[in-house]
Amino acid sequence: MAPDRLLRYLQIKVHHLIQDHDWDSIHVVGGYDREAVISAHEKTGKLFNFERPTADVQGRDLIVKAFPGADYVHHYALIIATYLSMTGKPADTVTYELPDPTLSRDAVGKLDLELDGDLVIVGWGLAHLVPPDGVWNHGHGYAWQHTEIHGRRVVYLGFLHSIWGDVAGRVVTRLAELGAREVVYVGKVGALNPDIEPNTRLATGNTSLVGGGFVTWPDFFSDFATAQAGVHTGVHVTSPSILLENRDWLTEHAEHAFVDPEIGPMGVAARDAGIEFGYLHVISNNLARHYPADLSNERHSDVVRRRTVLIRQIQDIIANRLAAQPI
Secondary structure, three states: OOHHHHHHHHHHHOOHHHHHOOOOEEEEEEOOOOOOEOOOOOOOOOOOOOOOOEEEEEOOEEEEEEOOOHHHHHHHHHHHHHHHHHOOOOHHHEEEOOOOHHHHHHHHOOOOOOOOOOEEEEEOOHHHHOOOOOOOEEOOOEEEEEEEEOOEEEEEEEEOOOOOOHHHHHHHHHHHHHOOOEEEEEEEEEEOOOOOOOOOOEEEOOEEEEOOEEEEOOEOOOOOHHHOOOEEEOOEEEOOOHHHOOHHHHHHHOOOOEEEOOHHHHHHHHHHHOOEEEEEEEEEEEOOOOOOOOOOOOOOHHHHHHHHHHHHHHHHHHHHHHHHOOO
8 A cells, every 4th residue: 555545544543633733652452431531533324344543541641442362463463553653753652461361252252142043244444234124233342133134133343342353252152152153254355456446346255375374264155256247256365454564464464355454363263163154245445556546535425335246245245146056
């Protein structure tokens, strides 16, 4: 991403107290605390994934509280340090502390749904996927509703906060504990193939490079999604932060297809839990070639329009997959 676009991406994410004030230290920790100072840069007009890390002022020091996932705490600390460096401020004021796994597990454990072999669709774009007359039921940091598609009970699940990286894997584990039989993740993914223009195609697959090794999971879509027009498939790469995806990283992973933080951990969790998992994502940006659309201008009207068309295609593919699947 070009420097000006990277800075714009960071400005959208960084807490206003960091952009507006100087601090002796900034310490990022795991903690879901909506009683702390909420960022003025949280997105408005969204049902899900609008909450950003909050902050506690302690004199000249700032404690930043991110939802307790190891990948998210690390990623947000990188966001802050990179922003400070790009704006001429000392980045060495930033430190972070990875949350204890028990804290992460307990935070995700607040998810509580009554499931009985259901398909759970989780992620982004849910407002376009649910029935027009559907009603959202709210829990602790999440909301859900259910419907029937071709005789199958389907639960739509969205989170107000980010389920970045390992947190997404914990969500799949929790859903399996609650009785889900299949989980589909709808989201956005970066392309590593320079020929794919953002917001024109969908991505799917059943293999991810996670921690240096390949992981394959039982795929909800099987070969069904890849047979559809405009759906690209290939090996996915799990990366905890876009700020680690530099030129050397790209050279190392150029033969693979996609990158994002969640798909790998979710696939691992589904495999370990003995349930099916599938992803069907909008290809939202391209790491290998510059295109007008990237992660810094996602709110542009043309980007929104193109993605709406792709979400409708996702809706159709899921429905047709369920129609072809024995009950």
